[in-house]
Amino acid sequence: MKSLVLEEKLKLSLRDFPIEREETLGPRDVRIKLHTVGICGSDVHYYTHGGAGIFQVRAPMILGHEASGTVIEAGSEVSTLKVGDRVCMEPGIPDPNSRATRLGLYNVDPAVRFWATPPVHGVLRPTVVHPENFTFKLPDNVSFAEAAMVEPLAVGVHAATKAQVKPGDVALVIGAGPIGLVTALAALAAGCAKVFVSDIDDSKLELAAKLGTITPVNVSRQDLTQEILTATDGWGVEIVFECAGSPRAAEAVFDALCPAGRVVFIGVQMHPIAYDVGKAMVREARVEHVFRYAHVFPRCVAMLSSGAIDVKPLITRTFGFEESVRAFEIAASAPKGEVKMQIELPQ
Template sequence: MGKGGKDGEEENMAAWLIGVNNLKIQPFKLPPLGPHDARIRMKAVGICGSDVHFLKEMKLADFVVKEPMVIGHECAGIVEQVGTEVKHLVAGDRVALEPGISCSRCGLCKEGRYNLCPDMKFFATPPIHGSLANQIVHPADLCFKLPENLSLEEGAMCEPLSVGVHACRRANVGPEKNVLVMGAGPIGLVTMLAARAFGSPRIVIVDVDDHRLLVAKELGADETIKVSTDVKDVASEVQKIRKAMGAEVDVSFDCAGFSKTMSTALGATSSGGKVCLVGLGHTEMNVPLAPAAVREVDVVGIFRYKNTWPLCIEFLRSGKIDVKPLITHRFGFSQKEVEEAFETSARGGNAIKVMFNL
């Protein structure tokens, strides 16, 4: 498939989200290559929870899919062509792509907080097309060259890892900060790996699922704790967490984002510490904020990331972080495999990161 474009050229194909649980591989016409752009042949694309959510619901928070959209945003590939003004890349370079294009003109962009840009154009956030395609065109300054010792799959993993890196920066994680991570899904795990790379000496991670906790332990968590979904257990679980840490909980990352996980994080974090809300399970929560506030526990939020790719690549290149064990399933780029891959990711179970090899 994918043959039969004009002049015998191969036709560019992409995975389009057409409707609820409806993905179709169809032609995808690329925009012309601008002077500062690069045309990239996609080689590795990961499935994120948000992709699955769009497939099941056709919406996520305030973002609604109103017309067919190409899916996917965790990606890496090989440069096929660069625009006339591009100096740092040549055809054949292997690159990891940062998926969000900010306006660079608003106050937030000028402050350096471009992840909060109101005019952000982000892969596979409606109405912007994503990157699960044979080829895409992207600004060259958002394409980061991969060192020889990194695979294209590891390049694609820079996107989820960026969330963990940005969270650690926001929460000032360092060698004197003991870290609690609520939730051992893909984002909880990359946050744990990032916290370790930032120098955290002790990390405790909690989840409701035994298998995920086992994976977390294998990836280097100091202690794992199985918790319930019952809000009545918060007080006893806070005690368990403190005991497992054996020291102050300086920073907590809530990578689930439910009333219960946030209440637990607020209760477990020591006075003067920080709670960073990473996961967005609930938009509204009932949490005991006042008791935490009077202990000067700071609550910080994060949205995506900014300026993280060079550090992610360096962490992976140097071996400070190994994301390879997170990639549990691989699929090719056919109609059948695209459907199977999304089903595998949605089912959860022992799937952590599902990756397409194009």
């Protein structure tokens, strides 16, 4: 089947790839015809760097893990899905017998197999076989494009859950990329009265300001800590979500945090960062970390269907499948104003 293949660092191709014969439909699996696949920052990083940390691309690999599609075949024991159902898919499949999975922590199972994470292939291809338990039926009012946003939205919802948002909290989201903006939406949906979002891209900050009670701060010309302390009468925010993966931003996560506040690290740090224990201690700050998500896909689908969260403004460009290589080249250039780019496959 024709797939978008990362051959090696900085080399992509659309070509036939013999993966279909590797994917046998089990009794509790479904075969899905892909419709829409989002371009994630991790996909782009594999393309531009050939790897990320311990995950290195050592053989041609199909990219893509933010996906939606239609069930075209169901295994003999599948009971919750049928042919024709529109679905989105959680891309990580854990070992059901691992200790982490049995404790409910399946996202940190060391044996988890996650789409487009070497050596596991992604889903920028016509079809994929996936377990019923990690495939979720879409309500009629949720589009394929919105459904392909469930995967990044799940990160934000998981982060808001880890932060234990309480009604009326004020939060800061560092970074106005896709993960930063879905985290801001999740924080508002969870009960935050107000969210500050910081970045250096005015166009992304303008978009953020239209999403709800969000105050944008351009840190290239504004002092973030001072802006927040002024707006909160010197108290600070209850929650800081670090979504930029910026060492400089991470060094300052406690500066605008109120006493007993919470910090959630979401952005991937490629190298060790400075961490001011003294600033954390005097605040009795609680620090959490997020690795993907767990148990939140149904919540995300429900919030999209109810209108509690609207991700449509975050989808800024859509490409056809034949344009996939060009789409990645554009994504890798990090154009201003672009948040989430998606690829639609032929139907």
